[in-house]
Amino acid sequence: MPKILTLADRQQKRQAILDAAAKEIAHYGYDRANINTIAERARIGRGTIYLYFASKEDVLEALLDAIGKMIDSTVQECLELDAPWQDKIHALASAFAYLAREHQDFFRVHVSALHGVNRDIGQPVAHWLRHSVDLLAEALDNAAAVGSIQRYDAHTLAIMLLGMLESLALLPYVLNHEDDRDEQRADTLAHFIWQGIAPLALKK
Amino acid sequence: MPKILTLADRQQKRQAILDAAAKEIAHYGYDRANINTIAERARIGRGTIYLYFASKEDVLEALLDAIGKMIDSTVQECLELDAPWQDKIHALASAFAYLAREHQDFFRVHVSALHGVNRDIGQPVAHWLRHSVDLLAEALDNAAAVGSIQRYDAHTLAIMLLGMLESLALLPYVLNHEDDRDEQRADTLAHFIWQGIAPLALKK
Amino acid sequence: MPKILTLADRQQKRQAILDAAAKEIAHYGYDRANINTIAERARIGRGTIYLYFASKEDVLEALLDAIGKMIDSTVQECLELDAPWQDKIHALASAFAYLAREHQDFFRVHVSALHGVNRDIGQPVAHWLRHSVDLLAEALDNAAAVGSIQRYDAHTLAIMLLGMLESLALLPYVLNHEDDRDEQRADTLAHFIWQGIAPLALKK
Amino acid sequence: MPKILTLADRQQKRQAILDAAAKEIAHYGYDRANINTIAERARIGRGTIYLYFASKEDVLEALLDAIGKMIDSTVQECLELDAPWQDKIHALASAFAYLAREHQDFFRVHVSALHGVNRDIGQPVAHWLRHSVDLLAEALDNAAAVGSIQRYDAHTLAIMLLGMLESLALLPYVLNHEDDRDEQRADTLAHFIWQGIAPLALKK
């Protein structure tokens, strides 16, 4: 053990704790996740967790903040693509499928907090989600203004789209369809959404 | 001296327990819901619950079974409507909005179990959901066969639609948009979905 | 276990807990006293304590309240004796020696809280003590008014006397002089105090 | 590379630790005093304390030894004064008031250990106290032999006097009478004690 930990050391260990916690919470849920087991998974002592986080709840919040930020960045990047809207939609669907696959634990924790019942715990989730919704709503509004897509109530549409993206990414796991058709499902969703919002002019 | 209870008595008390449990779990989540408080809410003694259910987990399963069945029936009834598909879609959107509003506690418990992380507890949820998906997929398949709607992979489409319905019903609560625009949102969703699946022939 | 506990049942068990706690705390101090051990001493389960007290701290407060009240009553009774002041003083000295002997655990807990460092915990102690001091001060004032004793600042004198009474009752234990000369020490103290306050007229 | 510390360096750092510990323990009590905080107060690293003391308990013992010795010296010096007994008594009362004021932290730790409940920890306290009692008892005995004061059982009287001195010094703090009448209270006590022990010859 070095006498003084570098910032990189600290962040690496912090991340190890978060990863272990994600795995544990994704499996058992926040309440049943056991600090003891998380420490074991992270290969550190029980007390060490409390050198990096103030409490069990603090670990969860950090987790939710990380995944919330990750999702928000994803949305932002897809919207900033210099490409037709149809491609942006497709990019979003693919990106969510990717996140759900590659960061499965984090994603599950996020979704369960999002749809869970304890509002306090979900705070960072709601924070980022609201940000993502706003981003998307603004983009949709602008697109409608120049006729790239149909006009809906932008906010409602944004919520709907994000809900679909999350649901699609997760439902397969819920139903134990753990096959490898993620990509195909993403295509279907993108196609479906695009039909829902494509400007009428393009549809004849 | 053991009283003899009629079947009706038993079922009424059982239902009282389930209602109380739904309220409690919807508020605090399964793990934090307190058997003691549930008993108080149901106006019975703590031990009495165990005359009707084997364990706390058993109460939750009964709850999830009830709401799963309720949702499944709703889907079935909407699909059996003797009406154009556009109306069936609209009926589904309205019905989910209604359930989310009128049986809020049950609905919340369902959704949090559905998107929650404990696979064992979610079993009855998955069971009914699979049934609903199958019902919907078959209906969509038949509709596509006669040209009432476009052809998609029926199963994927069914999952998508149910995901949207649930999300739409719940997301407003998550984001604290507790306004009274449920019905409008249902309209938007129905419209959106219909655009996504309406046969091309109808769109020009 | 009776289905419904009578008030007497409850109070008896409550007292059993207090007795066990007194023994434990008198031996190890509040912080080291172990709820687990207290429960064992009281021959009940760990959780049962929390049916009678809200927390460990609550147990201590009840303890301190009980002994504080006991000491206060003792002071009051001695002062109300229809006897010369010299006898009242003697009664006080005897009574404190008696308390320290017969309720040794309670008395020790009281003194350690009184002279301990955590003000919050000592609150009920200070409350009763202040009451006892006031009682005594008033009596001394009245006695001085009619010439039964010399005049001092009544409040200072009252504090001094109570301090002496407590010290005398406890110091032997501190010094491990656990002999049987309590009564003699009480006599000496009474004599000493009386000399300190007897009216000059009596002294020639 | 191990530095070589002079003895003076060591003792200075040792004293810094003791001062910090006194402040901490006087405030929170021994059990709640935090080694970490003590180290911070002493401006040294956590581990360094263990280069000077074997354990937390060892720190406390050193503390108690220091204050015990200080009190004992005070008693001895007052008794060695070349002055009438009445003045010696007065000097004692003043000296205790001074200690309680100027070394408040040390004094509080001493008193709480003295009247506390853990015999092991109080060992150095009892040791010094017994020494002080013996000193005082012997002086009283000698004084009685030459008629300077009345004859009592010397040991009992010594315990009584020391108890009074400590009580008087502390009780004001207990009762939150944090005024500036220390000196006056010392006068009252000295007067009172003198009346209790002055030879009858002087009293007519």
Next chain:
DNA sequence: AATGAATGAGCTTTCATTCAT
């Protein structure tokens, strides 16, 4: 000599479940 990161024993408290009445 000095440090502070790491540890894990041990603590209080909660709550699902049992069972005498």
Next chain:
DNA sequence: AATGAATGAAAGCTCATTCAT
């Protein structure tokens, strides 16, 4: 049939102590 008093496993968290550097 119904109850609620009693239980004890299990949890999160603190902090004195160790030891690599």
